Amino acid sequence: MNKLKKVLGLLCCCALSMPAFAQTPKEHHIAIIPEPVSITQNEGEFVLPKYIVVSSPAGPEMKEAIAALKGISVPAGIHVSVSGNSPNATIRLILNKSADTVIGNEGYYLSSGKKGIVIRANKAAGLFYGVQTLLQLLPKEILSNKHVEGVTWEVPYVDITDYPRFKWRGLMFDVARHFFTKAEVEQYIDHMAKYKYNLLHLHLTDDEGWRIEIKSLPRLTTVGAYNVKKVGYFGNFPAPKPDEARNYGGFYTQDDIRELVAYAKGHFMDILPEIDVPGHSLAAVVAYPELSCTPGADHYQVRSGEQFMNFTKDGIKAGVDNTLCPANPKVYVFLDKVLTEVAKLFPFGYIHMGGDECAKNFWEKSDSVKALMQREGLKTQEEVQAYFEKKVEKIVESKGKKFLGWDEILEGGLAPDAIVMSWRGMKGGIQAAKMGHEVVMSPTDFAYLDYMQADPIVEPRVYATLRLSKAYKFDPVPDSVNSKLIIGGQANLWTEQVYNVRHLEYMTWPRAFAISEDLWSPKSKKNWDDFFGRVEKHFDRFNVAEIKYAPSVYDPIFTVHAMPDSTLQVTLETEVKGLDIHYSFDNSYPDSFYPKYTSSLLVPKEAFQLRVITYRDGKPVGRMLTITQEELKKRAFRRNYDDE
Secondary structure, three states: OHHHHHHHHHHHHHHHHHHHHHOOOOOOOOOOOOOOOEEEEEEEEEEOOOEEEEEOOOOHHHHHHHHHHHOOHHHHOOEEEEEOOOOOOOEEEEEOOOOOOOOOOOOEEEEEEOOEEEEEEOOHHHHHHHHHHHHHHOOHHHHOOOOOOOOOOEEEEEEEEEOOOOOEEEEEEEOOOOOOOHHHHHHHHHHHHHOOOOEEEEEOEEOOEEOEOOOOOOHHHHOOOEEOOOOOOOOOEOOOOOOOOOOEEOOEOHHHHHHHHHHHHHOOOEEEEEEEEOOOOHHHHHHOHHHOOOOOHHHOOOOOOEOOEEEEOOEEEEOOOOOOOOOOHHHHHHHHHHHHHHHHHOOOOEEEEEOOOOOOHHHHHOHHHHHHHHHHOOOOHHHHHHHHHHHHHHHHHHOOOEEEEEHHHHOOOOOOOOEEEEOOOOHHHHHHHHOOOOEEEOOHHHHEOOOEOOOOOOOOOOOOEOOHHHHOOOOOOOOOOOHHHEEEEEEEEOOOOOOOHHHHHHHHOOHHHHHHHHHHOOHHHOOHHHHHHHHHHHHHHHHHHOOOOOOHHHOOEEEEEEOOOOOEEEEEEOOOOOOEEEEEOOOOOOOOOOOEOOOOEEOOOOOOEEEEEEEEOOEEOOOOEEEEHHHHHHHHHHHHHHHO
């Protein structure tokens, strides 16, 4: 009898303990980029049923949000239907009847619980962004383009309040240096929208190609859109031979542009067109040589990547005159024609007119420019460009648009109502804001996506480096200016060295994650360690979606010193915590069984090279990097020279 009591008691204890074990909350790591204003995670998860009803407002502006939710059906095998107004819907998208001043036009509230998921917003844009957040709450397999078995399709119980810090959240895509098709631009828009960007800046014209059809000036595209195909390091190519085919490039028809604008609008994104003048205009000059100040321009060719610009301490010098002539009245007639057609194609309220890197050495020789200077009382070539910019601003404004340019337009005097995009650091933006002008911050040191992401020994080589951790430090608002004049920021991807979509993706992500958070999330919520934890979850999502990204953040950073006896000392560090660096000097390939870096290394004088790789929790995460002793010596010499 006593034995029976003991057994029964033991069974009771087990029975009592089982529910407690079953109710232990499941760990669900929320990894939303950009970080919302407020997240409260509650205990439990909402598991999507096999049949989902989505309740949504009517209207074409809801098309993409509904399409994204219907997309759940592919990987999850869930049937998704849409109802105009169903109080018992699984996912309810609701427009507020009266505006909520907290969330503004792009913000939203998202709540998930036992009864389902509710997203509320003042405008359709907010519902769209709320849907992007909802998709990030689902398992990574939601991005698969085929059915996935064995996944529990659940959303953690959460309450989210979210709205953007800045109204201008952009990426600049240079389609002039290398042409990308309409479909490829649309794919870029897809990726941008998932991270709540709302501005695509298209750099449409440059020395290498004119990419937009202007019907009144057909030679801009029949001649100006094509050059000679070269592959390698852009900028170091030999000049093409006269008989080489000029059939590499392309352009967007006006119908293409209308379709791109409509596609972007469906994703609550504006497109900012850039017509880069007066410099960077060789494609236009080749098409219409009379736009140049320089005799012989009728023999010029669209650039194919050969070197002809020199950036010296005394300014920019060009071997070929790639500028429009500021003293030629035909130039302003030309620009009026161009901008008449551009303004009709792009509903966005701004047109970017470039203004950067204008070589003036041909202007200095031009009799017509000298006569202009005398007539207008202009003392410097910078004032000549300012004269040009002010005339162009009037043309832009005559089309009902605002004039925007790179920060060089400050030199020689700023046009009265110009908006400045500050790229040479933030100094130009600060100067413009103090003058009362609106500013978009886009500085090279935080926001240039064409820069290398890690060490040149492993990255596609460019002249500068921008690591993910540095991009995450971008704050568009300096302390010394009126924050209301800083309307936002953007990252720029110049494509001299970008030949295809896969490399475009590699250069954009993950640094565009950082910029999106810089521009959307509250400054007070930014935290590098937390951010990178979320980035790694999005690496997993990109793996599922087959989107390429750069793993450069896992690669160590080398610092080299030369000791008094000429021995080289190498210090290694990492951007992220928790990485072990293993190394070798003996030409073999290190793994986790090799020595682990703990302090500065002295390079054996007979060693040919140093190899390193990073591990975490016993698994390799970084790439195998090899740096020769010769390269280490060069860096030590440069460092000692710089220190002097």
